[in-house]
Amino acid sequence: MTIKQFWIDPYLSRHLTCVASVADSDVTLRSTIFFAFSGGQESDQGTIAGYPVLRAQAEGTAIVHTLPEGHGLAAGQTVEVEIDWTRRYRLMRLHFAAELVLELFYRALPGVGKIGAHIAQDKARIDFAWPESISPRLAGIASAANAIVQADLVITSAFEDMANERRYWQIDGFARVPCGGTHVRRTGEVGAIRLKRNNIGRGKERVEILVDS
Numbered sequence: 001m002t003i004k005q006f007w008i009d010p011y012l013s014r015h016l017t018c019v020a021s022v023a024d025s026d027v028t029l030r031s032t033i034f035f036a037f038s039g040g041q042e043s044d045q046g047t048i049a050g051y052p053v054l055r056a057q058a059e060g061t062a063i064v065h066t067l068p069e070g071h072g073l074a075a076g077q078t079v080e081v082e083i084d085w086t087r088r089y090r091l092m093r094l095h096f097a098a099e100l101v102l103e104l105f106y107r108a109l110p111g112v113g114k115i116g117a118h119i120a121q122d123k124a125r126i127d128f129a130w131p132e133s134i135s136p137r138l139a140g141i142a143s144a145a146n147a148i149v150q151a152d153l154v155i156t157s158a159f160e161d162m163a164n165e166r167r168y169w170q171i172d173g174f175a176r177v178p179c180g181g182t183h184v185r186r187t188g189e190v191g192a193i194r195l196k197r198n199n200i201g202r203g204k205e206r207v208e209i210l211v212d213s
Contacts, residue, residue: 152188
């Protein structure tokens with residue numbers, strides 16, 4: 001099992017750890033700050049011992065980091081891990097903006113189904129199964145989301161089931177939602193949220209979510 005330091009402190013951009021195993025280009029660490037693609041949130045980018053991480057992938061409870069061939073790392077070696085903090089912080093903000101918008105859509109449109117999501121550095125998106133345009137709902141959803149952002153509320157992220165690595169986020173008085181992503185500590189960090197509708201096919205609606213730089 002890899003200790004997920006990004007859950008313990010998602011604000012870390014550097015981390016000292018040791019190599020747990022090496023299999024050619026694939027390296028596991030005792031602990032890592034690299035978030036591996038999950039729940040639509042893109043993986044972090046960065047380096048291990050100065051070598052670029054080409055891919056970070058979750059395999060069971062481990063995270064496998066793929067490095068360039070000939071990296072020379074060995075099990076037991078102490079290494080420094082560094083991630084692109086600017087990218088991580090954008091992903092954290094957009095991830096929570098998407099979570100907030102999704103929860104508000106569930107409340108505004110009973111029966112709506114999420115069929116996809118993606119959180120990148122420039123924007124996030126959520127795809128819904130819904131028979132008509134959601135454009136008339138966007139202004140109200142954006143207003144409700146921005147009211148929560150402006151209230152600068154505390155966001156709690158914790159384990160619901162530590163053994164199975166199931167986590168949640170919670171805003172007291174608003175919602176408690178299962179989620180294993182990385183989150184900011186307060187809603188005010190998200191910044192102003194803007195929403196845009198994109199029709200991706202019959203019976204499918206896409207909402208694009210943007211935040212200020």
